[in-house]
Amino acid sequence: MDRKSYTLDDFAPFIGKGGRPLPAPLPNAEDVDPLEFLNALAAGGHMMEPVWGYTLLPDGSRPQWTQLFLSHDANMGFELSGRGYAVSYGGGRYDQELRKNIPAPIVRRFAICKHEQVLAAGANPDRGWRPGACKHCGMDMTIDSGD
Ligand SMILES: [Zn+2]
Structure with missing residues (x-):
């Protein structure tokens, strides 16, 4: 998408x-x-x-x-x-x-x-890396709070 x-x-x-x-x-x-x-x-x-x-x-x-x-x-x-x-x-x-x-x-x-985020491949939530997009509209919801 x-x-x-x-x-x-x-x-x-x-x-x-x-x-x-x-x-x-x-x-x-x-x-x-x-x-x-x-x-x-x-x-x-x-x-x-x-x-x-x-x-x-x-x-x-x-x-x-x-x-x-x-x-x-x-x-x-x-x-x-x-x-x-x-x-x-x-x-x-x-x-x-x-x-x-x-x-x-x-x-x-x-x-x-x-919005509801679907995590993309390569996501590593434990490290604060949460790439992904909304499953309804496709908006990028990537969150990078990693170290
Ligand atoms: Zn959405």
């Missing part, structure tokens, strides 16, 4: 410009605690590519303002990994007891492919 890497074009179907056509739902999306996301941003933001656009809300009802952070993969020379975070504007709700507005951002993690 050819070595696959991801580009912005791979994300285009999921990031709308506000009109038609509607974006496709974010693939393999799961909710993330907003505070957990902030920690991930603080630790790995330097390996994320910011992209702004409209993504479909989790209930699929309509596109919503979203700041995306596309993850780079340090093992691949900082090419895009096909994964990322999406932070959508969620407005908020008024809490009667607290007498204030509670903001409700929608934070999701998503992945075009849920």
